[in-house]
Every structure is written in C-alpha cells, then in structure tokens.
Amino acid sequence: MTRIAIFDFGAGNLFSLHQSLHRNGAQTVDIIRTLDGLEKYDGLVLPGVGNFDSAISSMQKDAVMLNTAVNDGLPILGICLGLEMLFNKSEEGILDGLKVLEGEVLMLPRKRVKVPHMGWNNLRIVMTDSNLLKGIPQDSWVYFVHSYHIEPNDEKLVAATTDYGSKLPVVVERSNLFGTQFHPEKSGKIGAQIMKNFVNVCEKNE
Amino acid sequence: MPLSKRIIPCLDVDNGRVVKGVKFRGVKDAGDPVELAKKYSDQGADELVFLDITASKQDREIMKSMVKKVASVIDIPFTVGGGIKTLADAREILLNGADKVSINTASVKNPELVTELMKIFGRQCVVVAIDVKRNYGIHDKHNATSGPDKDYYFEVMIYGGSKGTGIDAIQWAKKVEELGAGEILLTSIDADGTKNGYDIELTNTICNNVRIPVIASGGCGSTEHMVEVFNKTDVDAVLAASIFHYDKLTLEKVKINLARKGIQTRL
Numbered sequence: 001m002t003r004i005a006i007f008d009f010g011a012g013n014l015f016s017l018h019q020s021l022h023r024n025g026a027q028t029v030d031i032i033r034t035l036d037g038l039e040k041y042d043g044l045v046l047p048g049v050g051n052f053d054s055a056i057s058s059m060q061k062d063a064v065m066l067n068t069a070v071n072d073g074l075p076i077l078g079i080c081l082g083l084e085m086l087f088n089k090s091e092e093g094i095l096d097g098l099k100v101l102e103g104e105v106l107m108l109p110r111k112r113v114k115v116p117h118m119g120w121n122n123l124r125i126v127m128t129d130s131n132l133l134k135g136i137p138q139d140s141w142v143y144f145v146h147s148y149h150i151e152p153n154d155e156k157l158v159a160a161t162t163d164y165g166s167k168l169p170v171v172v173e174r175s176n177l178f179g180t181q182f183h184p185e186k187s188g189k190i191g192a193q194i195m196k197n198f199v200n201v202c203e204k205n206e
Numbered sequence: 207m208p209l210s211k212r213i214i215p216c217l218d219v220d221n222g223r224v225v226k227g228v229k230f231r232g233v234k235d236a237g238d239p240v241e242l243a244k245k246y247s248d249q250g251a252d253e254l255v256f257l258d259i260t261a262s263k264q265d266r267e268i269m270k271s272m273v274k275k276v277a278s279v280i281d282i283p284f285t286v287g288g289g290i291k292t293l294a295d296a297r298e299i300l301l302n303g304a305d306k307v308s309i310n311t312a313s314v315k316n317p318e319l320v321t322e323l324m325k326i327f328g329r330q331c332v333v334v335a336i337d338v339k340r341n342y343g344i345h346d347k348h349n350a351t352s353g354p355d356k357d358y359y360f361e362v363m364i365y366g367g368s369k370g371t372g373i374d375a376i377q378w379a380k381k382v383e384e385l386g387a388g389e390i391l392l393t394s395i396d397a398d399g400t401k402n403g404y405d406i407e408l409t410n411t412i413c414n415n416v417r418i419p420v421i422a423s424g425g426c427g428s429t430e431h432m433v434e435v436f437n438k439t440d441v442d443a444v445l446a447a448s449i450f451h452y453d454k455l456t457l458e459k460v461k462i463n464l465a466r467k468g469i470q471t472r473l
Contacts (some may be wrong), residue, residue, distance in 0.1 A: 013301055013305070015301070016281075020281060049328070050328070115418075120472040121209050138367055141472040145329075147330075183283075188282055
C-alpha cells in the first residue's frame with residue numbers, strides 16, 4: 001500500500017494534485033503541514049503553488065528533517081515552486097532556499113519571452129535512464145505555468161530541458177530525488193504517466 | 207520551439223448543466239459538465255473554461271460541487287468564471303480545484319481585487335476577462351490608442367456586455383497586466399455569436415500592447431477561423447464553444463486541421 005504525503009505550504013489548491021496521485025496508483029494521500037511523522041510515508045511531494053518566501057517559511061523548521069529524508073533515499077517529487085525551493089536561493093524571494101541541490105532560481109527573461117511561461121511545451125529528454133521519465137517519448141507535451149526557472153550547478157542532474165527563450169532545465173533527478181518545472185498533474189496522459197512513475201518508485205521504497 | 211497554441215472549449219453552465227444558446231435566446235441543454243469536461247479533456251483540449259452564466263446565490267453551491275467533480279476527473283488546467291465578485295468567491299473556487307479564476311465586471315468595479323488575487327494565489331491563477339465593443343461615439347480622448355484615423359474606439363463592456371464603461375480596452379488591458387493579471391480572455395462582442403470569425407483587429411491590437419498571454423474569444427465558426435487568428439495575430443489561445451457542442455467537430459479533428467495549416471498544437 002503506497003502512502004504519499006503532500007506538504008501544504010498553506011498557499012492554495014492541492015486538490016488536483018491529491019486526485020492525480022490517487023488516480024495514478026497511490027492508495028493513501030495525506031496533506032501534511034509538518035515533516036514530523038514522515039517515516040509513515042513512502043514518498044513526499046512538494047507542490048507547486050504559492051510564492052518562494054512564504055513556502056520556505058512554512059518549511060524552515062523542517063529543513064533538517066527534509067535533508068535527512070533526502071539522504072535516506074525517501075522518494076521526493078518537487079513540482080514547480082516545490083522544485084525551486086530545493087536550491088540555494090531564488091530571485092523571487094530574499095530567504096535562503098532549502099539547499100538540497102546546488103544552484104539558483106532566476107526570473108525568466110522578460111525581454112525575450114512572455115512571462116509567465118504558460119501553456120504546453122515540449123520535453124527534450126537528456127537522461128536516458130531516468131526513472132521519472134520512463135516510457136515518456138521525446139518531445140512530449142507538458143503543461144507549464146511559471147515565471148522563474150532553475151539553474152542547477154551540476155548539469156548531470158538535468159533529465160530534460162525545454163526551449164523557452166533559451167534551453168531551460170525542467171526535470172532534475174538524483175537517485176530518488178525528482179523535480180519538474182512543469183505540472184505533471186495538469187499534463188494530460190503524459191503527466192499521468194510521470195505521476196505513475198513516481199508512485200512506482202515510492203512503491204518500491206515501501 | 208515556441209509554445210503550442212492552446213485550444214480551449216468553453217462551457218456555459220446554468221444551474222449545474224452545460225447550456226448553449228445565442229445571447230440568452232433559446233437556451234438549450236448541452237449536457238453534464240463533468241461528462242463533457244472529461245470528454246473534451248480525453249479528446250485533447252488544452253484547457254477548459256467554465257462560465258457560470260446565472261451566478262445566483264444557490265447556484266454558487268452547485269458550482270462549487272461541480273468544480274470539485276471536474277477536478278477529480280480531468281488532468282488538464284481549467285478556469286472558472288462568472289459571478290466572481292470577491293476574494294472569498296475566488297478562494298472558494300480555487301480551493302475546490304480550479305486552476306484559475308476569470309473575473310470580468312468585478313475587475314472594473316474593484317481593480318484591487320486583481321492585485322489581491324495575484325498576491326495570494328499567484329499571477330497564473332488570475333484571468334481577467336475583457337468584453338469589448340466598438341464605440342462609434344465621441345472618443346477624442348481615446349485617439350491616442352485606437353488611432354486618429356479610426357471613427358471608433360474599443361470600449362470595455364461589463365455586466366455580460368450590456369453596459370458600457372467608457373474605458374478604452376487597450377489602456378485597460380495594459381492596466382490589468384500592471385495590476386497582476388496572468389492572462390487576458392478577450393471577447394469581441396461585435397464578433398460574438400456571428401460565427402464569422404474572430405475579431406482580428408481587436409485581437410491584434412491587444413496582443414501588441416501587453417506581454418501576458420491573450421485568449422481570443424467570440425465569432426469562431428470553423429477551424430479556418432482559428433487558423434486565421436493564429437496567423438494574423440500573436441494570440442496564444444482560442445476559446446470556442448458552439449463548434450464543439452453536439453459533436454459537430456471534435457478537438458482531434460480541429461487539431462489535425464490546424465497541424466495541416468502549420469499551426470503548432472499539442473497533438
């Protein structure tokens with residue numbers, strides 16, 4: 001029985017994400033506001049709603065526990081903001097990021113492209129043995145809504161990119177730590193497959 | 207590669223049912239919103255828009271439960287509009303699973319609402335719907351944006367298109383971008399219901415004056431009309447209602463036709 005927790009930053013709609021995890025194989029999906037008791041779960045999702053500083057504030061006291069969970073290999077999926085938070089810092093806020101991954105988060109280039117980057121764009125998969133992108137065809141369409149983008153120091157983390165003004169890293173993967181700049185829970189059948197892949201990783205970890 | 211162009215079916219909802227009618231005349235039942243949402247989503251719709259056309263008090267409860275049911279069955283983004291007047295109205299819709307709220311009259315009456323929504327939920331949740339009609343009256347003060355050679359200006363209309371505001375649509379579009387809108391849903395009242403095609407002049411003018419995505423609405427009668435507006439303007443998405451009802455045309459067919467004409471969509 002796969003149990004997955006969604007961390008609530010207190011910033012809005014988690015209903016779609018909750019439903020998506022259920023539809024794609026998770027038996028129990030709980031919304032949590034603290035990482036106390038995280039050991040009950042087979043995976044953790046950091047959702048993509050809210051803004052950087054308030055999300056970081058809501059997690060600050062749990063930062064150590066999060067780092068421990070990452071090191072222990074708990075499957076974690078950061079979506080959009082939930083991915084951006086994992087880095088050192090962001091141009092969206094003044095607080096430090098969670099520093100799980102090295103790198104920073106920058107504003108999209110307003111002069112060259114419309115911001116937010118909103119709509120369906122293609123995935124260029126660069127990590128051929130990605131677990132999160134297993135079975136996902138090259139150039140698949142996924143749904144983006146974001147104004148900031150990640151800039152990881154280590155290129156080897158990048159599992160897929162997309163073109164928007166420049167080549168943006170949009171999927172990262174390091175063992176059981178995953179992140180997507182787009183919203184898999186809103187990306188139709190392709191997104192559903194990505195959610196299934198994550199749930200499968202959680203199941204193995206059970 | 208640029209973003210794909212989005213095709214967005216619009217469902218008018220009255221008392222929990224999808225209805226289709228021409229301007230309040232002969233409103234016809236077109237089905238269950240949850241079933242239609244699932245069907246359009248499975249067929250390849252890029253997003254969905256639900257407009258609550260009655261928006262009475264008891265209707266808000268029905269809408270809330272509909273939003274929840276829709277969010278349980280589809281995995282594409284959806285917007286809910288119609289009768290959203292306050293922050294509380296918007297919050298209720300968003301917390302029940304909608305990805306975006308569309309506000310129209312309320313944004314004109316209370317522009318701070320746009321900013322408040324943006325601050326709490328993020329710009330991407332805030333769609334400002336602008337209904338526009340050409341006004342051939344006195345418009346000296348609008349010449350700067352509509353052009354001195356024109357004998358009309360684009361006027362923002364409210365209350366379902368029934369009331370003029372005297373506000374120039376170009377200035378208003380720029381203003382809502384500043385206020386915090388993430389997207390503009392632009393309806394041409396002149397074109398709406400005609401099935402003669404989107405309002406190219408209006409769409410082009412607004413797209414050239416804002417940096418946020420614009421959705422064209424009003425006048426679509428065929429795939430050709432979508433091709434035309436995508437080719438002649440910088441618009442990001444099109445809204446269409448009647449062509450998808452009663453299975454006259456499926457999303458798949460529309461997208462295949464668009465692809466043949468060189469328009470990039472998600473297939």
